[in-house]
Amino acid sequence: MKDRLSTGARATGPEAESYEAASARRLSELRVIGRRWRALQTRLDAVTRLVNQHQRRL
Known part of the structure; x- marks a missing residue:
């Protein structure tokens, strides 16, 4: 099994989050994150x- 850092799992041991x-x-x-972006x-x-509309009026 891969180590915790490479999988991003939250815990190690029998209660560890699976890779999947x-x-x-x-x-x-x-x-x-994509939705918020x-x-x-x-x-924006x-x-x-x-801003562009305002600049045209100046």
């Missing part, structure tokens, strides 16, 4: 549009 469970959890965390990009795009 650790992979699934990390994939889920990455999906959340896209939301931030959307807000909106602010950029507002």
